[in-house]
Amino acid sequence: MDAARRGDRDAFNELVRSTYRDIYSLAYRLTGNRDDAGDVVQDAYVRAYRAIRRFRGDSSFSTWMYRITSNCASTHLSRRTRQRTEELSSDAPIVDLRPEQDPSLRAEAAVLRHHIDRAIRALPERLRQVVVLRDLHDLSHSEIAAELGITTSAAKVRLHRARQRLKAVLQPTTELGEGQTALLPQDEQDEEAS
Amino acid sequence: MIKDASRSLDHRPPTEAPPTLVWKVMARLDQYDRRRQLLRRFLAATTLAVVTVLFRRRTRR
Numbered sequence: 476m477d478a479a480r481r482g483d484r485d486a487f488n489e490l491v492r493s494t495y496r497d498i499y500s501l502a503y504r505l506t507g508n509r510d511d512a513g514d515v516v517q518d519a520y521v522r523a524y525r526a527i528r529r530f531r532g533d534s535s536f537s538t539w540m541y542r543i544t545s546n547c548a549s550t551h552l553s554r555r556t557r558q559r560t561e562e563l564s565s566d567a568p569i570v571d572l573r574p575e576q577d578p579s580l581r582a583e584a585a586v587l588r589h590h591i592d593r594a595i596r597a598l599p600e601r602l603r604q605v606v607v608l609r610d611l612h613d614l615s616h617s618e619i620a621a622e623l624g625i626t627t628s629a630a631k632v633r634l635h636r637a638r639q640r641l642k643a644v645l646q647p648t649t650e651l652g653e654g655q656t657a658l659l660p661q662d663e664q665d666e667e668a669s
Numbered sequence: 670m671i672k673d674a675s676r677s678l679d680h681r682p683p684t685e686a687p688p689t690l691v692w693k694v695m696a697r698l699d700q701y702d703r704r705r706q707l708l709r710r711f712l713a714a715t716t717l718a719v720v721t722v723l724f725r726r727r728t729r730r
Contacts, residue, residue, distance in 0.1 A: 484702070491694050499686035509683060513690055517697045524698055 476536060480527055487527065491520055494537050497612070498544050504607045505548035507596040515551050519544040534621065541612065542622045545604050552600065594644040602637035609634055 478486035498519060502512035522543050523530075530539055595603055604623060608614045614622065620630040681687070 484698070487698070488695060491698075492691060495691050495694060496686045499690060500684045503684050509687070513687065513693065516686075516690060517694050520694045521697050521701050524701065 476532065480530060480532075482528070487524060490536055494540055495520075497537060498540050501541060501544050501607065501612060502548060504592075504595065504611055505545065505603065506552065507592065511551060511555065515544060515547045518551070519547045522547065534618075538614070538618065538622065541608065541614070545608075545622065549600060590645060591641075594641050597644065598637055598640060602633055602640065605630055605633040606637040606641070 476486075476490070479490055495516060499512055499516050502515040502519070503509065506512050506515055519540065523540060526543075530536070595606060598606065605619055608619045608622060609616070616627050616630050616634070619634075620627040623630065625633075
């Protein structure tokens with residue numbers, strides 16, 4: 476880390492290799508599109524490379540990268556909204572069913588994931604960032620607050636609102652079977668059981 | 670048909686980074702380094718040219 480901060484390109488390359496999978500995953504969750512996610516990841520690393528000397532090391536490098544990636548995704552999405560206005564068709568075929576790997580649970584899980592991904596993408600950006608960082612990247616409320624430059628209570632409120640919206644969207648569309656409830660977090664499994 | 674075949678071969682979950690991504694990132698960083706280098710050289714050359722012109726004007730007087 477210190478070497479990268481001093482401008483050592485090889486050290487920075489090593490940081491890229493160790494973090495790019497998580498960064499891509501976050502970028503994909505925020506953009507909902509492989510191509511856009513790839514662009515966002517590239518932009519995020521260039522921004523990080525430019526600013527690495529100013530990185531104080533208060534948080535881990537990956538946490539710092541999460542913040543940069545969120546900002547890049549926001550910029551990318553707002554730019555894309557200005558450039559393209561067509562709506563995605565709601566009856567587009569589900570790409571990720573992968574019938575060649577066809578155990579029924581796997582297919583059901585893919586459908587459920589598709590619903591969840593779509594519901595997350597439909598959230599307003601400020602809510603989506605919080606739910607992605609908390610539920611997919613497992614950051615604490617305080618870490619999310621630090622990442623987004625908001626208070627911890629604001630992060631909690633946003634997370635609550637985001638989950639309420641997801642619940643409202645997902646409940647009518649997904650009839651959960653036993654196999655699928657196993658995919659939910661423990662507290663939601665308890666709710667399903669009760 | 671080719672498109673369908675290649676799609677069916679792509680078993681990666683969408684959240685998994687493509688293997689080529691890391692090389693694309695490295696290429697972008699190389700490009701950034703090259704541009705920065707060019708900009709530095711340009712600024713150095715421009716500064717030198719301006720200083721030379723000013724110096725010559727002064728020595729002619």
